[in-house]
Amino acid sequence: MSSIWVRMVLRRSRRATWTIVGIALCTMYLTGTISLVEGLHKTTSDIADRFQQGAILAYRGDALSTSRIPENVLEFLKGPVAAISITEANIHVRGSSALVRSYVASISDPDGIINFSKADAGGYMGVNLANRFRDLGAPLNQESRLLLQEGISSTEVQVSAVFGGGTLVSSDWLLVEKPTLLALDQSLNGNISVIVLPEGSKADMELLRAMGFEIQTSMTVVRFFELGIYQIEGCLWAVLLVTSVIVTMLTYSALSIEIGYRQDDIRLLKQIGTPGSMVTGMFIARGGYLSIIGSAIGAAAGFMVANVLVSFTTVIGVTSMILPQASLTSLLFPVIIVLLAGILGAAIPSGIAGRRILKEVPS
Amino acid sequence: MIIDRKAAFIGLMLCSILFAVSVPLLVGIGEIPEKAFGQDVVTLSQVSSADPLKADIAYGLKGVQGVQAASPEIYSFCAIGQEPVFVRGVVVEEYLKIENGTLSPGSLNETWRFAVAGTRLAKRMGVGIGDKIVLTGSVIPKVVEMDITGIYSSPNGGGNDLLVPLWVARGLSGIGDGMVHAIRVHASNLTAISAYLEGTEESLVISQGGGVSTPINTNTSASGTETQLALRYLDSATFKASNGSYVSLFVQEGTENVNVVVGGFIALEGTLTFVGSVAVMSRVLAHRRKEIGILSAIGATRWKILGMTLYEALPVAVGASIIGVTIGGALAVAIDQFGLLVMFGQSVVPVFTLQIIIMMIVSMVTISLGAASASAWAHASARPERTMHESGEEAVQQKAFDLRRSLEAED
Known part of the structure; x- marks a missing residue:
């Protein structure tokens, strides 16, 4: 059968x-x-x-301004690197009632990745932030002093120049030196917000990805x-x-x-x-x-x-x-x-x- | 009765469901560019990347007779996390007038720095008012942090874009101060618009629905606006200096590759529906092969059997098609509601018009009757004595396996 x-x-x-x-x-x-x-x-x-996708940004969480990365993470990276520290703050122009809530940042760029020649100097204001103050009736000049406030912390900075839109950083940011930023936000003491790698840094990018960082390229049309x-x-x-x-x-x-x-x-x-x-x-x-x-x-x-x-x-x-x-x-x-x-x-x-x-x- | 109506109905209805799910969605795919670039309105666009369009024209147009809204817009193709996002630099008020859109409750009336997400985009990204997002440049390196200040919805499948101020979009796309990619206009008097634009002495192209384009202050002939916008966007001087030519190639090749695959699918979908219907009808008629054999034996011609089959199949095909198209359409709507199909950040919205619905029902009835005819013809063409025999086994070789003989041999 x-x-x-x-x-x-x-x-x-x-x-x-x-x-x-x-x-x-x-x-x-x-x-x-x-x-x-x-x-x-x-x-x-x-x-x-095969396409250029710009510098690589690595940060924690959903936002740059709340991302906090210990500075010693940079020691694990083999290639050139830049660091951005950033926080949100209320920005007042002394002598006027104008107030804008925007971003205050400091940049460390020893290898010239961000291509911002005076990145370490203080008091550089993005052109669109300056335009906002102008629209609010507080046009800025070389003597303008700004009061920065966040919670109970505050500090002052003098505007030394305005930067345009041709840089990596947004034109609504105010760039200051790190000690000025620390006076505003103590959580950045020993920390940075964003690691910037030059394009093509695959090994460092993969390392940061493995460490749980959000990775984003600075040009995303190809993506x-x-x-x-x-x-x-x-x-x-x-x-x-x-x-x-x-x-x-x-x-x-x-x-x-x-x-x-x-x-x-x-x-x-x-x-x-x-x-x-x-x-x-x-x-x-x-x-x-x-x-x-x-x-x-x-x-x-x-x-x-x-x-x-x-x-x-x-x-x-x-x-x-x-x-x-x-x-x-x-x-x-x-x-x-x-x-x-x-x-x-x-x-x-x-x-x-x-x-x-x-x-x-x-x- | 030649056909098993119940089995035929179920099988043909299943084929109709599959057909009716696919067709409206495939038509919806074709309408994505039109929805993104708004062919239902008049669009003014730049002639070339060397002649950018001034945003001031939009503000001037608002004073022209018959203009209800003029929306200056900058288009940036970006990615946020794993989501491709069409970032649109706009003046929110004008954009919402053009799209007949509305802001959801809780949206902030922010005009300087805002990020207003479409309902569909917000759902896909899982963001709401107050959440932060990190935007990076499209064709130039840039990083911007934004708060979601509002959610907008618009009819006809909109709500896929992220709206940002013009100054933020310029930062992402690298175009100069005061310039935009296009101005979309809701207007009742095109002649007045043309007269106004000729007076500005600016070179631009007016595009209307149906691919009608009119060059103003230039001799350049223009093709479809969506093509112009996409290619000229990637033709910007800044990006060209880096790797623009490669990206143009990438877009062109990518589009062609997708067309090859999607076009192939459309053709195969129709064929498979037909083949599926043939399979259903073959199976249904196979159960009635004895009856067909008897009919042949008593003198019914192939045409007579075919006629009888079609007579019985017609009401089944019509009923199965109507119910199948209804269920399939409902499934397509459900797919849209769950946001399951998205292409380049734009939801694929099924298109239902009376013509499409009638076309689907007529196609399915035709396919079903065609399948019934093919199967009936094949059965009617067989010799009656073979059709009437229950096994109908035909050996590949002369030595066919016969169970009865094998059992006898084993005994």
Whole structure:
């Protein structure tokens, strides 16, 4: 009986061949598209890495003004580095009622990363902060003195110059020396707010990332497009999920038709007293067998077709830089989907037919 | 009865659901640029990066007859954490008039330094009024810290952008003082606008919906505004000096790559829906192969069987399509409500118009009837004695496996 069971599972027929072809096409479609989506991700990531993205900023938490990083962290870094300390404060112009809440910062830039030539000097005001005071009726000049207040702390600073928008730092900041900043915010004693690395400092960036810092580049247009394309991948995965349902339906239909044609075999097996579980198990095994053969062929063909499609895009005048990627996901996901659909497609109709025939033929 | 109506209905309805989820979302993807750059309004844009647009024109336009709102805007493509964010430098009041937008309760009336997040963006980023965000430059190095001062919402799928003052946006995009990328105008009298703009002697392009562009004080012909804005933005002198040419290439190649993949998906989606319907109808008709065999045996032609099948399939296809499109549409709306599909920081909003709904139902009925015809033709073309035989097994080789013979041999 066991040899018959095996022969029933493995038997060849024209319809079984077409079922395998159908399953292979479904798997090919899923494998091909997944490998293209993964290829799109890798290509995007590779291309994005080639562009300038500006200096790298590392800070803690969600904001620069609340980030506090011990100064000794800088000792772990191998390359050049700059540091920004920053806090929020109320800024008054002496002799006027004008008050603006803005950011007060000090910069340490021994290696010239920030490209702000007088970064260590005090009393430099961003042009848009100066414009704000002008709009409030307190235009600034070389003699203007500012009262800085935060909580119960306060200090004074004289405006020595105004800086424009061509620097890394925002034009609503007031740059002061570190002792002035400490008089305003004691939490910055021994701490800094932001570490600035020159572009390309991968080792130091990864180290800081591993230490739990937020990492952001100072120019993000390339990152915008990179993340945007990753979002498109999300859409493509959703579409893929939808098509997986169709593929499941196809595989289910193909196998249920295949099993449906074997109803006289089911009747015969019941007549000779074969247990229902064995009959169902036989057809499940057959469904699994056809699905595995079909999905193996389809997976291989999927990678091949994806590569061919990408090659042929040049024929229609589109240059595609996507290289389909073979991965565990692109291999296992379609095979598992198809296998599950195949087993369901075999189990449900054979179970239904078995129960129906059992009524016709009492064992 | 040739077809199993219940099984056919369920299968075809499932296909309709999948079709109706996909189509409105795919149409929505196509409408993203239009929503971002507002093709429903008149847009004035710069002719080239060498001829930036003066924000003062917007303030002057407010005095022109028929102008309800004029919004000077600067566009910065940024990233905050893992979120691509379209940062729009605006005068909030004018922008909200253009978008028919509103500020949510609790928003601050701040005009100097504000960051107003769209409802959808705020939801994606998990931020609210009072939260801080760190913005970095788009095409020039910059770092800015902002407080979220408000949340805005706008109809028609807006609410994906971060609104900041023009001076902050200039810092992010590197354009000069007093300049903007574009001015969007709500106006009822385009002639008056053109006359005013000609008087300013500024070179610019007026774009209206439907891709109609009119150059003013210049001979340059202009294509779609969204293309102009995107490419000219990346063509800025500052960025060009660093790596602009590479980025233009990146954008161009990236767009083409995405088009290849998305275009392929659209074509395959339609094909798969058809193939899925064929699978459903084949399975349904396979259960009735004996009846089809009997009909053939008593003299029914293939055309007769095909006609009978279509007659029975038509009401099933219509019912399944209407219900499937309804359920699929509801699912597409749910996907939008949960913000599951986002592209370049813009939510993909499903598009439902009467034409699209009718098109989906007609397409699904056609696909279903096509699938029924294909399956019925295949069954009707088989020899009656084979169709009537319950097994219908055809061997690949002459030596077919026969269970009865094998059991007898084993005994």
